Amino acid sequence: MEFPDLGKHCAEETCKQLDFLPLKCDVxxxxxxxxxxxxxxxxxxxxxxxxVQVPVCPLCNRPIPVKKGEIPDVVVGEHMDRDCRCRPGKxxxxxxxxCSKKGCKKKEMLPVACDQCHGNFCIQHRHxxxxxxxxxxxxxxxxxxxxxxxxxxxxxxxxNALPPRWLAQRLRH
Numbered sequence: 665m666e667f668p669d670l671g672k673h674c675a676e677e678t679c680k681q682l683d684f685l686p687l688k689c690d691v692x693x694x695x696x697x698x699x700x701x702x703x704x705x706x707x708x709x710x711x712x713x714x715x716v717q718v719p720v721c722p723l724c725n726r727p728i729p730v731k732k733g734e735i736p737d738v739v740v741g742e743h744m745d746r747d748c749r750c751r752p753g754k755x756x757x758x759x760x761x762x763c764s765k766k767g768c769k770k771k772e773m774l775p776v777a778c779d780q781c782h783g784n785f786c787i788q789h790r791h792x793x794x795x796x797x798x799x800x801x802x803x804x805x806x807x808x809x810x811x812x813x814x815x816x817x818x819x820x821x822x823x824n825a826l827p828p829r830w831l832a833q834r835l836r837h
Contacts, residue, residue, distance in 0.1 A: 723750040
């Protein structure tokens with residue numbers, strides 16, 4: 665004990681450790697060691713003045729403002745009953761994209777649009793042949809799908825140099 669006046673004892677009743685770098689609580693203004701300086705560790709009776717937490721709605725993840733003296737659980741419950749965009753009783757439909765094929769009543773979660781007729785279809789009718797797609801008033805066959813796409817977009821490079829008869833033979837095989 666060469667320096668008896670150096671450091672302070674922790675104010676926590678169960679600790680009383682001599683600390684050379686004590687931390688002062690900014691609310692109750694007592695000195696604590698590193699293990700007891702938080703509001704919860706030393707059970708600060710005035711922590712509610714500084715330790716303010718904003719509750720978040722569990723449904724919509726929005727912060728809910730709470731006034732002094734109000735119970736956060738009650739305020740969040742009122743928000744869920746009145747203002748919440750994601751009410752538990754109000755269920756949003758997941759399958760909203762209905763198939764455009766005549767006679768089909770299936771719905772999908774995501775839109776599946778045909779590149780040719782721009783209709784919305786279910787997974788079963790997504791291919792042009794499955795929904796009797798007509799593109800530019802002509803029916804498209806199995807062998808014709810790649811040919812129609814090739815004729816609509818101008819090929820670049822060596823395909824332009826090839827004779828059309830060779831390209832037609834390659835598409836048939």
